[in-house]
Amino acid sequence: MSEVEGIGPQALPGLQERVAQIIDEARRQGASACEVSVSLEQGLSTTVRRGEVETVEFNRDQGFGITLYVGQCKGSASTTGSGPQAIRETVAAALAIARHASEDTYAGLADAALMARELPELDLYHPWQISPEQAIEQALTCEAAAFASDPRIRNADGTSLNTHQGCRAYGNSNGFIGSYCSTRHSLSCVMIAEADGQMQRDYFYDVNRIGQALLDPTSIGRRAAERAVRRLGARPVPTCEVPVLFSAELATGLFGHFLAAISGANLYRKASYLEDSLGQVLFPEWLTLDERPHIQRALGSAAYDGDGLATYAKPFVENGRLLSYVLGTYSGRKLGMASTANAGGVHNLFVSHGDEDQAALIRRMGRGLLVTELMGQGLNLVTGDYSRGAGGYWVENGEIQFPVQEVTIAGNLRDMFRQIVAVGSDVETRSNIRSGSVLLERMTVAGS
């Protein structure tokens, strides 16, 4: 058993060897098939508040998980342990479960013939040699810029610089083995503005695979302060039915709901309002949703999916029409369809957009609610019913009038998606889903 030392490409052969050892052990104990993932992760997280260091956290995690089959019966186990004994015991635990699970005709690995063979290099690994002192320095600079930018910024709720790197290997007994290293760095700033007895918080952040590519700390701090100050004086509006504009960072969530509704796992469980909707027009005819999994350095990129299938670029929605569900091997079999190499999710979803920025969309909306904050989980995927707490800005005559809070917005996803009027050019790039601001024809706003 080779012990894995530092994180980086040099660790990958060791991780792959460990995957192979675990697969061998599973076979030795009597599994007829199995899949294994092994990970090693490390990170530094520093938080400052009001000019002082609050926390310095060093993270280091390792572990592995196995899913194995005895015929058509399945069992899983995972551990943070390592070494031969942990492997033996974890395999045994998974096997004991499989021996008691029911036969499932649809269970099992993807066919050997479908496994990814050539894996593109996605350039996801950019370790940041930043010391805790330097990380603290950047966070302090960021927060100081926030405090300096407006006298109404009177308190802070923490500015954090996080840097994270990890290595993963996945292999299965149908001959696939893959591994990669990746990094993720972020700087976030949460500020509190106070005026006239009201406190409002807001935040801003950036995240990137490359630490040096993060937005500079001063801009992040200023944006956080600006956003918190803009919230001051927020109040409810009377109950009404009006157009609603979702800011880009929230619009990504709307399309996240859509992906959940067309995901195989919800469809075969009869838990989605979009069952049997393949081929239907669900959006305006100009709208396209497509997955691009191989973008270099992108946050959502992946060469292979959770079953070891090669990911590939494809549209889910074209000209407003649903072309494909989001399927993995198991959910595909349950629905009688081929996997779309989306076991584990969608990698970089792009929402088509026009050339109007958010300001232009506000003008186009004329009168309505710009939503910049959502609260709660008020979504029922079985029916598509949507009702959530919201905050944002009241728009009249194409201009922002005052900040709004303590209202809800409600509708049904089926109507909401069909009633998309426009998607803005202000595309959110910090997310796996890339969307601009989204203007909806009408929703119910409940308030005072």
Place this chain on the structure above:
Amino acid sequence: MSDWLLPVSERLLTPGGLGIDDLPGLLGELAGPGIDAADLYFQDQVSESWVLEDGIVKEGGFHLEQGVGVRALAGEKTGFAYSNAITAEALRQAAQAARSIARSGGRTPVEVLARASFAPLYAEGNPLDAMSRADKVELLKRVDVATRALDPRIKQVTVSLAGVWEHILVAALDGSLASDIRPLVRFNVSVIVEQNGRRERGGHGGGGRTGYDYFLDQDRAMGYAREALRQALVNLEALPAPAGTLPVVLGPGWSGVLLHEAVGHGLEGDFNRKGSSAYSGRIGERVASPLCTIVDDGTLANRRGSLSVDDEGTPTQCTTLIENGVLKGYMQDKLNARLMGVAATGNGRRESYAHLPMPRMTNTYMLAGESEPEEIIRSVKKGIYCANLGGGQVDITSGKFVFSTSEAYLIEDGRITAPVKGATLIGNGPEAMSRVSMVGNDLALDSGVGTCGKDGQSVPVGVGQPTLKIDGITVGGTGA
């Protein structure tokens, strides 16, 4: 007095060649100039889950997690590192990293550790082993078959069983030492029903710090199934909920999510030390209607949110947060208690050794009032009755909070009438609590399914309340 130190240290320390006697020395690695406090948190957790779907037990999972978290505090600064390996070498490395935050000041090494004294609130046995795998599988299948037989409109049944068994040991530079063995089990049923092309979901479940037998007692497992089905069938008939500000009556039990969001989070010590809560600096002030007395009680036997001792070694207690509408106190961990000059309240909790402790709720509930539940409903001309809620969320700074209904009805002329679809309700904590105009005599705690998230950390919690009426809160439906 808990006598679990021996089994806990044998499980956590012995395999790595360590013993209780080594802890003062290891804490010594954390002591020195600048360090005000420090602790070592050892944890071993085994967990399992079994899921039945489509009439078969499709899968099960087993997870083993072990490690030690090492924390050093200097003033308001915290240094933290952790390791999966529980060995002297790994601990020294983590200690070195954690104490790198300190620059000046001082605390001397600890010589003797004193064991915390507390009464255990749950049995120490491993819930995972108390029932055979075959019996667990059989239980899931039996509930599935019996549930499907209840109503032909059922299209899908999902049944799950989960259990956790955890050993923890915490040793601190203040000389305290505590160990705990914690069981936690849960059973859930979810059904999807269909009628005339309309589909709805219903779900229910329960559990606590006990064994799987709990689900067999009083036929609880089937009780969850019947309740899940009942809720799903009610929702088949639901009309759009109204939109606007209305009087709302919340039913007893799980509706205590309201208190968790509207009051609980805002009274956690960290937010109040930082002055970031809408309740900051308001001890002694009226923050709710005089009908409201709200406590956080970690000492209820076998409850999901209970702990014999918290994750910093402080025995849990029943803390009065609001008494007759007046703010009495906050929930504290050691760090925030020290910085605010008050006593820790046994609310220092963490998701695992890999996370830092912070003030968290245990079981948060409102004490019973004097009104009959029927009288409360009768008092409403037009409003909403919320029988069951989904989740909630709060922005503690502005005080805004939301919760979603999963079973709700119109109240018309003092009577519960038509069911309405799930909707989100939004309010401001102190304002909503000051509008509580009636409190029922029917206090109930939830069935044991709550999980609270804060700063990315999840911990099991409990909630409860009697039936209560809020004179006006915004209801986020789509109807008139």
